[in-house]
Amino acid sequence: MDNNVKNMVGKVFKDMADALETGQFGERVRVGITTFGSEHGVENIVKGAEIAQKRDSSIEVVLIGPKVDSQLTQVVVGTEEEGYKKMEELLDNKEIDSAVTMHYSFPIGVSTVGRVLTPGKGREMFIATTTGTSSPHRVEAMVMNSIYGIITAKAMGIENPTVGILNVDGAVQVERALKEIDKNGYKINFTNSLRADGGSIMRGNDLLGGVPDVMITDTLTGNILIKMFSSYTTGGSYESLGYGYGPGIGEDYDRTILILSRASGIPVVANAISYGANLAKGNVKEIAKEEFKKVNNAGFKEVLKGLNKEKKDENSEEITPPEKEIVTGTISGIDIMELEDAVKVLWKNKVYAESGMGCTGPVLLVNENKIEEAIKILSKEGYISNESNIC
Template sequence: MSDNNIKDMIGKVFNDIADAMQTGQFGERVKVGITVAGSELGIDNIVKGAEMAQARDKSIEVVLIGPKVDSALTQHNVEGEDAQHKKMEELLDSGEIGACITMHYNFPIGVSTVGRVVTPGQGREMFLATTTGTSSPHRVEAMVKNGIYGIITAKAMGIKDPTVGILNVDGARQVERAFKDLNSKGYPVNFTESGRADGGSVMRGNDLLTGTPDIMITDTLTGNLLMKVFSSFSTGGSYEAQGFGYGPGIGEDYNRTILILSRASGTPVVANAIAYAASLIRGNVTQIAKEEFEKANKAGLKDILKGLTKDTKKVEAKEEEVVEAPPAETVTGTINGIDIMELEDAVQALWKEGIYAESGMGCTGPIVMVNEAKLSEAIKALAKAGYDVGESDPC
């Protein structure tokens, strides 16, 4: 080893010791990535938020992913949003970064994000479960899963026994029964009481403002709307100035810690989202997810979910046709406008035409994903099959 290399190593050791003494954080810094292109507010908005997050907490190393920018932060330079996501996935899968924040990312069905807000009534933090993605095509099943995802996230954030409430939307009572059933079979759920006089675990609008539960369970589209209101009610809507973003994608056997921002998320939210991601890394959210799913499944979660959906499934008199998927291809072209209940049927309609397709969830709703070169052909095939579709998935 050369003298220069030895000097560099010694210098790094002393720098690490100085950082640890300043921050009180000893050991390796957590690495959080963030993709910089795609914001409606410009790349500089994201970079400033990233620099703010690292300045606040020296135990975080922020890694920028995207086009080259004028910043002292570590950078992985690629061009284009698809390239950003590919690089992000590579860095996550290799362990180079522990989590990443991005915009406009398509999670698989079964994965949705747990947002984190500061409620205006009493300044309490509250988790919204969930805010983007789709846990299940079935509304009530999705909300039950959303509740599990919220519990996982809250525990990863250090809340040992988080309180749970269910927003008073369609399906709330069915969700309540499902969780009580799960609770009785050995999976503890710490229901809270509404702040209104009649109490109960079904939450009112007032409970949203005061942050009555640690975790507010709702359907994802309502959660998405609430995130936007909580984040930008003081700015007129064009700039999200408050909160921690739309949160991590959680799902059974999903091992990437990817957090979502809106294209309208401002610099303060960017910085907060990075801090949120760092806390999830330290709290080992992936391991907690594994443990919580094991406990919930042991208590009969899958049977409870089957009971929720069995009455909504159509009984076919004839045997359903089995459609074989064509050979898999890279799918970066997106088609929107298809109802969630028809999403898998649309995929199989394309398979029948020899076009490989996958289902997913974009920022505006369900999408069918196909190879970019076959996008026009796929749109024509779906239109022919009776689907009202549109190209791309704008945010």
């Protein structure tokens, strides 16, 4: 802690010196970044962070990880897990405005909006979404993703972003739902495909050309897309282009946390930090509150309920969850479409559980002391095939 206090004191004097040098006397945006976990090493993250701060004097980058040789502000932690906890603490205490990290598990209902540079015309485009899961139900998730993408684009200064829906399973249902919301008063600026027949359902050509400001898709497809946009020039092992997987957005979610891949290279690290800083400057949290208020007034929740009426009727049995427990144990390997049903099976068997989503897929969260019991129940019920599912 002594080193951290010294760093914070040093920050005050550094801010004064920077203000005298640059003439910028306002409060700088502070962006934290965890440095553990990159496939390219800690140095890869540090170099990207140094580039981000050097090119924008309004940003202060805070490294969260092992002690390194850098002039950047550092908060020293010993492990990757400690890094996540410290990052959350700094965010919650408002000591940093946003954060960038890798392999972070968001709760169901929160997913990330990526930002890429499209090769066809060099346009920037938001992909909603790229990690996390807005809902276990595909169409519902894509409708939610649409709002998340609009929020992010507005926070980045696009007042009336154009929206397109990628032509994947469920796209027509998504379009129908969004047009109902639009008709109810939440205006959506649908774009047109560059193909001759037009329409707001987007083709591969529209992806390459960056036709919409916000491209709506399911998260798994979005994850593949951003990996391809980020590393198509390098063969896939090093992400060299774009701004990363973006911020986790969700109703009532109050942390601005952006995701990088473990394969993200120095340029993407630098861009992701800049992305996080600009979201903080654009007041993404307040914009999210305003947009959710407006879309809810347009019957958003009712439209979502209508999408899953048949599914919910099939699973209408009411199950009361057992007493809530601390859930730090994770179980993977469950299909996303069965995740919520698996939670209810555990509840029915008196094991408290919650659903979540990591960068590698859906997870169930249970108390660490009940992992073995939970796995046996899930295996018996056919949700997992073996006992090698502990994350």
